[in-house]
Amino acid sequence: MSPACSYTTQEMMVSxxxxxxxxNECVFxxxxxxxxxGVVASKIHAPDSVIVYEAGGIGAVSRRxxxxxxxNATTDNALVATELWRALGDVQRGYIDLAVxxxxxxxxxxxxxxxxxxxxxxxxxxxxxxxxxxxxxxxLASSAGRTLIVMKLEKRKFVKKLDYLTSPGYLGxxxxxxxxxxxxxxxxxxxxxxxxxxxDPETGEMYLDELFPGVTAEEVKSLVDWDLKVAxxxxxxxxxxxxxxxxxxxxxxxxxxxxxxxxQEVQPFEEYFRTMKSCYESMVxxx
Amino acid sequence: MNKVTTLPExxxxxxxxxxxxxxxxxxxREPVACTYELIRQNKKDLxxxxxxxxxxxxxxxxxxxxxxxxxxxxxxxxIGSGLHFRRAVEKGIPRRVEVEDYSNLAIGMRxxxxxxxxxxxxxxxxxxxxIPEYNPRIKITEDPYGGEKxxxxxxxxxxxxxxHVQRADKMGNCQIWGMxxxxxxxARAARKVVVTCEEIVPTSEIRKIPNMTQIPFYCVDAxxxxxxxxxxxxxxxxxxxxxPFRKEWLAASQTHEGFRAWLEEWVLSWETHEEYLRKxxxxxxxxxxxxELDNFRIPKIVGC
Numbered sequence: 206m207s208p209a210c211s212y213t214t215q216e217m218m219v220s221x222x223x224x225x226x227x228x229n230e231c232v233f234x235x236x237x238x239x240x241x242x243g244v245v246a247s248k249i250h251a252p253d254s255v256i257v258y259e260a261g262g263i264g265a266v267s268r269r270x271x272x273x274x275x276x277n278a279t280t281d282n283a284l285v286a287t288e289l290w291r292a293l294g295d296v297q298r299g300y301i302d303l304a305v306x307x308x309x310x311x312x313x314x315x316x317x318x319x320x321x322x323x324x325x326x327x328x329x330x331x332x333x334x335x336x337x338x339x340x341x342x343x344x345l346a347s348s349a350g351r352t353l354i355v356m357k358l359e360k361r362k363f364v365k366k367l368d369y370l371t372s373p374g375y376l377g378x379x380x381x382x383x384x385x386x387x388x389x390x391x392x393x394x395x396x397x398x399x400x401x402x403x404x405d406p407e408t409g410e411m412y413l414d415e416l417f418p419g420v421t422a423e424e425v426k427s428l429v430d431w432d433l434k435v436a437x438x439x440x441x442x443x444x445x446x447x448x449x450x451x452x453x454x455x456x457x458x459x460x461x462x463x464x465x466x467x468x469q470e471v472q473p474f475e476e477y478f479r480t481m482k483s484c485y486e487s488m489v490x491x492x
Numbered sequence: 493m494n495k496v497t498t499l500p501e502x503x504x505x506x507x508x509x510x511x512x513x514x515x516x517x518x519x520x521r522e523p524v525a526c527t528y529e530l531i532r533q534n535k536k537d538l539x540x541x542x543x544x545x546x547x548x549x550x551x552x553x554x555x556x557x558x559x560x561x562x563x564x565x566x567x568x569x570x571i572g573s574g575l576h577f578r579r580a581v582e583k584g585i586p587r588r589v590e591v592e593d594y595s596n597l598a599i600g601m602r603x604x605x606x607x608x609x610x611x612x613x614x615x616x617x618x619x620x621x622x623i624p625e626y627n628p629r630i631k632i633t634e635d636p637y638g639g640e641k642x643x644x645x646x647x648x649x650x651x652x653x654x655x656h657v658q659r660a661d662k663m664g665n666c667q668i669w670g671m672x673x674x675x676x677x678x679a680r681a682a683r684k685v686v687v688t689c690e691e692i693v694p695t696s697e698i699r700k701i702p703n704m705t706q707i708p709f710y711c712v713d714a715x716x717x718x719x720x721x722x723x724x725x726x727x728x729x730x731x732x733x734x735x736p737f738r739k740e741w742l743a744a745s746q747t748h749e750g751f752r753a754w755l756e757e758w759v760l761s762w763e764t765h766e767e768y769l770r771k772x773x774x775x776x777x778x779x780x781x782x783x784e785l786d787n788f789r790i791p792k793i794v795g796c
Contacts, residue, residue, distance in 0.1 A: 236569045236570055260519075260671040261672045261673065262670070262671050272733065275517075275520055275544070276520050277520050277726045277727070277729075277788070279520075279671055282788070286669075287671075288673065288674060289518070289543060289596065290600025290601065290603070290604055294600075320623075330590065334578070335578050335581040336567075337565045337566060337567035337577075338563060338564055338565045339565065339593065339594070339595040339596065339623065340544050340595075341564070341596040343618055344597040347617045347618070347619070347620075348616055370620075370622040371621060371623065373619075373621055376620050382620065385620030386616065386620070386632075386642070388616060461570050470739070472739065474737075477735055477736050478783065482783075482786075485787055
């Protein structure tokens with residue numbers, strides 16, 4: 206694998222996340238970086254992994270990157286087009302090996318908040334910041350075989366105490382998932398823009414396990430709101446390969462996930478049409 | 493049996509202020525034209541029960557028509573955020589809205605219970621989380637047979653559901669292509685169902701492939717032929733997402749006043765859906781169709 210000459214942090218995260226997806230796995234994918242990571246894995250080292258989308262698309266092989274868990278692309282050339290409660294029911298039944306999710310706040314046991322930030326005088330009904338809610342995240346965190354969490358490393362996100370626990374990690378420590386009645390395996394790793402965290406097999410507490418090139422453990426510790434444990438000698442994450450970067454850019458030419466274009470940037474319809482057309486042309490090579 | 497009507501007529505006849513409403517689809521096949529019509533007719537004080545939503549609920553929240561929201565997820569993923577959701581919940585603009593959170597499977601189970609005519613369903617999600625702490629309608633209890641913990645959620649039986657599908661006949665038999673979301677259960681759970689479709693087809697076409705009929709006629713009260721009824725969102729095998737349109741809407745929605753101006757231009761300035769389509773222009777519509785059809789087509793059904 207030859208390393209790519211230049212890459213963005215987002216591309217690094219997609220690459221690191223995609224490498225944790227194994228071949229032959231059924232992978233349940235959330236929007237954004239997880240989605241792109243799943244597609245990249247399926248095009249490189251895990252060709253027999255099958256992506257499951259929440260709204261019912263299973264095993265799609267599309268010429269366009271799905272922009273959500275439910276758009277038309279999620280059933281293009283698919284194996285199955287079924288219902289949302291069926292797809293999540295299959296997670297609950299134990300058919301799904303891996304789920305990849307994001308979050309707004311995380312605590313040391315890998316519990317996630319995607320519902321609400323209260324702020325000084327806020328309440329659930331009138332918070333400082335309202336977030337989207339669970340979506341399928343709680344269902345996946347409760348019942349998937351294991352989960353990967355993808356988040357930017359920031360002190361306001363890696364917090365001592367969540368405002369609201371939307372999706373369970375190890376709750377208050379190892380053993381608590383089982384006591385709560387949850388059957389899924391819990392979080393395996395947290396992929397951030399500075400490094401990768403894993404969970405102590407005894408306590409369920411998160412520790413820094415791998416660093417991205419050029420990042421120090423001290424820098425990471427300064428971005429976490431609790432006294433973060435660090436592996437004795439953290440490994441360095443291998444940078445994305447040229448092939449990974451090429452695939453990512455072919456799959457996401459609009460930069461919707463990679464962020465090369467501003468989210469809010471309004472684009473003339475004709476330009477959008479041309480970019481989507483080139484997206485189809487570039488992705489067809491990958492099928 | 494002929495349930496074909498117009499959208500203004502269906503909304504006028506079947507929806508009352510204070511009703512509980514639900515919508516089918518998710519990003520694909522969201523019945524956006526129906527939310528335009530609810531806004532045009534100013535149907536107020538709605539309780540909305542939805543799984544995961546983009547435009548449909550954002551528009552209703554922005555227009556101030558929602559009293560209570562029972563949902564798993566409201567956000568404009570990837571290209572934006574939940575501007576109207578946040579303004580309503582955080583600041584009460586344009587009005588206060590009561591929220592009640594569930595997980596997506598929990599909402600799915602609520603519709604399944606509603607569709608089966610039973611009072612609740614058990615599931616294995618949400619236990620150990622704060623979702624039940626803030627939502628007393630979710631009960632963590634013991635399975636009476638095995639003693640394990642389960643979460644119970646109440647049946648959802650909305651007064652009116654809006655479902656957008658690829659094709660239906662005049663009886664209301666709905667054939668759906670692509671992801672199914674929770675539509676099948678929503679249609680069965682609701683007391684009244686408005687179906688909008690890309691195309692009304694003869695019943696003889698429905699009979700050729702009855703396996704594709706996901707919603708039977710007896711669930712349906714009104715059938716409206718409404719091509720591009722999900723615009724600016726997509727419909728599998730028909731058209732792709734109009735992202736530039738959505739970005740303009742998001743840019744306008746940065747302020748409530750901006751959204752009101754957007755509503756004036758794109759929802760309140762016309763009388764019929766055809767005028768909305770004319771305003772978009774035939775080239776744009778053809779482009780959206782081409783983006784979908786160049787990529788994926790609904791296969792022709794062949795017999796054995």
